[in-house]
Amino acid sequence: MADWDGRGLPPVAAERVRRAAAGGAWTSLLTAPAAFGLTDAGFDPVGEVMGSIVQRIGWAGYRGCGYTGWGAFSDGSVPTITSSDRQRFAGFGPYVAALDHGYATAMDRMAQEASAIGADGVVGVTVSQDHMEGGTREFTALGTAVRARSRTRPARVFGTALAATDVAKLLRAGWMPTDLVFGISVAIRHDDWATRQQTSWGAGNVEVTGYTELVTHARADARQRFAAHVRATGAEGAIVSSMGLRTWEIEPGENHRDHVAEATVFGTSLVRFHAGPAVPTRSLTYLPLR
Amino acid sequence: MTADPTEQRIPDDAMRRLAEMRPGQSTSLFTSDLSVNEFLLVREAGFRPLGLVLGSSIYHVGFQMGRWNKNQELTVLSQAMYHARELAMTRMEAEADQLGADGIVGVRLDIEFKEFGSDLAEFIAVGTAVKADEPTTPDGHSWRNNKNQPFTSDLSGQDFWTLIQAGYAPLGMTMGSCVYHIAHQRFWQAMGNIGQNVELPQFTEALYDARELAMSRMQTEAEQLHAEGIVGVQLLSHGHRWGGHTTEFFAIGTAVRPLRPDHRIPTPQLVLPLTDR
Numbered sequence: 001m002a003d004w005d006g007r008g009l010p011p012v013a014a015e016r017v018r019r020a021a022a023g024g025a026w027t028s029l030l031t032a033p034a035a036f037g038l039t040d041a042g043f044d045p046v047g048e049v050m051g052s053i054v055q056r057i058g059w060a061g062y063r064g065c066g067y068t069g070w071g072a073f074s075d076g077s078v079p080t081i082t083s084s085d086r087q088r089f090a091g092f093g094p095y096v097a098a099l100d101h102g103y104a105t106a107m108d109r110m111a112q113e114a115s116a117i118g119a120d121g122v123v124g125v126t127v128s129q130d131h132m133e134g135g136t137r138e139f140t141a142l143g144t145a146v147r148a149r150s151r152t153r154p155a156r157v158f159g160t161a162l163a164a165t166d167v168a169k170l171l172r173a174g175w176m177p178t179d180l181v182f183g184i185s186v187a188i189r190h191d192d193w194a195t196r197q198q199t200s201w202g203a204g205n206v207e208v209t210g211y212t213e214l215v216t217h218a219r220a221d222a223r224q225r226f227a228a229h230v231r232a233t234g235a236e237g238a239i240v241s242s243m244g245l246r247t248w249e250i251e252p253g254e255n256h257r258d259h260v261a262e263a264t265v266f267g268t269s270l271v272r273f274h275a276g277p278a279v280p281t282r283s284l285t286y287l288p289l290r
Numbered sequence: 291m292t293a294d295p296t297e298q299r300i301p302d303d304a305m306r307r308l309a310e311m312r313p314g315q316s317t318s319l320f321t322s323d324l325s326v327n328e329f330l331l332v333r334e335a336g337f338r339p340l341g342l343v344l345g346s347s348i349y350h351v352g353f354q355m356g357r358w359n360k361n362q363e364l365t366v367l368s369q370a371m372y373h374a375r376e377l378a379m380t381r382m383e384a385e386a387d388q389l390g391a392d393g394i395v396g397v398r399l400d401i402e403f404k405e406f407g408s409d410l411a412e413f414i415a416v417g418t419a420v421k422a423d424e425p426t427t428p429d430g431h432s433w434r435n436n437k438n439q440p441f442t443s444d445l446s447g448q449d450f451w452t453l454i455q456a457g458y459a460p461l462g463m464t465m466g467s468c469v470y471h472i473a474h475q476r477f478w479q480a481m482g483n484i485g486q487n488v489e490l491p492q493f494t495e496a497l498y499d500a501r502e503l504a505m506s507r508m509q510t511e512a513e514q515l516h517a518e519g520i521v522g523v524q525l526l527s528h529g530h531r532w533g534g535h536t537t538e539f540f541a542i543g544t545a546v547r548p549l550r551p552d553h554r555i556p557t558p559q560l561v562l563p564l565t566d567r
Binding site: 033041042043120148149150151152153154155158162166169170171172173175176178198199201202203204205206207208211212214215216219223226227230231232233234235236237238239240243247267271272273274279282283284285286287288289 | 307312323324331333455558
């Protein structure tokens, strides 16, 4: 077998796509209500599609908080550095760039498979990250490709993490999911005198302002990146499906600890296609007899 | 939901809209923390989501020694639990205020104890800021509450829809907290009821007291908002990390006011679901 150069799809995936495009049995990850809901809204399942990339993250960025004693505020505290800050010797910029690349490539390969079998979009996408040995990670995206019973074709394949039942509900209400969007940020902050004071045993009831600032900056940056991603797709808005925060401490120098926070936001961007001001759906109040 | 998909020409219009999309064209953009059901119901109730709003505070909870054999409130801890939540909530409200929101729906209030310090916890409030399509309520008031802050509600989108349908408007989330130390039994007391099925009046009383304190604090907050009542009240007890005899009793609910005198909703249709769950 010839070695694959990393462009397009891996040979086995290309072969599976060729088989699927040639006809034969289709596969899907849909539940029965989901399949019915989609079909009713004018979409047919085409097949199950996947995208994957194995990536080594060797360089996470210089693991320091950027603390030099210079640039500190007058009260001796130092600013939080997020991965979006353009600082060469601090922050986790390269690490976040590697995560962005991993997720984006997995989703892009999934979209290539979908478009190769004539689909218009992928619903119910799950994206995941698996840690393998030696700083290597696999990013995967898995979903069900669908095709619209329509004469117009979208310019690119749409994708959503929403379940097909949710997609059907949105469509009936005049909204179309467009892309799976995400924002990731890692922030680091030097533990200064105030932080150590506020976390000491006898501090009493007090907010630890430094840590609050750290997580607030990490989340704010992740949300900004999320919004920028939504804006870049051309959508009108997004619904967030999951928001995560992980914090840990590192020891950059002897007897000193700094804290790091990683914030993630995942969601689906939406566009509205019903023209009128009134919502086309009306809810029925009912009481299930179960 | 009812709507005829063929009448709406769903796939055609949806695909055309996708084909028309241009990157970066929209100037105002919303984000929301709602599920699809909630998103659609909030829209149907006449509200537009403006953005996900969030407030957070990492708090060092002080230390207080309870007398081993005495029922008592641990006021230092009660104050910490309340103050930290209030910080998170106020920050969330400030974000919503900046967006020009009328209210915040689907608020989640979480506490997470951090690994890097035994007395450190993150208090976080997350919700979706919304703006009403109609600038005033049906009875001519602002949607904001009497403190001119956006209303807050921890009700789900489904409950929010039902509340508005039934002619009520949320005013704000109200909460009360009480951290209580329940006395240990004295030796002779414990010896006296070995092998017996008896009530431990001391314990019963302690739990009553603690819950009462939490609930009355919540009610005071509702009175300050001039609420008619509080809906969706949850009365929770958290052990957190304080050991078996120290418990936080936490009452939380959404204070509401009437929008119209009658509160009738259409009689629900009875349905027989075909699913086995």
